[in-house]
Amino acid sequence: MPVFREDRAVRERVTLTDQLLTGVDAAMVVTNHSGIDYARVLELAPIVVDTRNATLAGRRGPGRPNPGGWIVKGYRSAATDTRAPESS
Numbered sequence: 001m002p003v004f005r006e007d008r009a010v011r012e013r014v015t016l017t018d019q020l021l022t023g024v025d026a027a028m029v030v031t032n033h034s035g036i037d038y039a040r041v042l043e044l045a046p047i048v049v050d051t052r053n054a055t056l057a058g059r060r061g062p063g064r065p066n067p068g069g070w071i072v073k074g075y076r077s078a079a080t081d082t083r084a085p086e087s088s
Helices: 018-023 038-044
Strands: 003-006 009-012 027-029 048-050 071-073
Touching: 018 038, 027 038
Parallel strands: 027 048
Antiparallel strands: 003 009, 048 071
């Protein structure tokens, strides 16, 4: 469905390009789709919020943490947070 209306707003379908994924503040998975390359989403989006566990396969394996919760990559994911702790 390329365009639809919801709550007086017009929503348009967009293509998941590398440019789009690297340019967003966060990517959110709200439903599973077999045509989505979730490994690519994990690689390119700065923050990934996965409410459906669709990215689980891409988060397992040697050297890859398997964080719990919805934020699977990004600022609030303790398992993937490599920032130095703030000093007080």
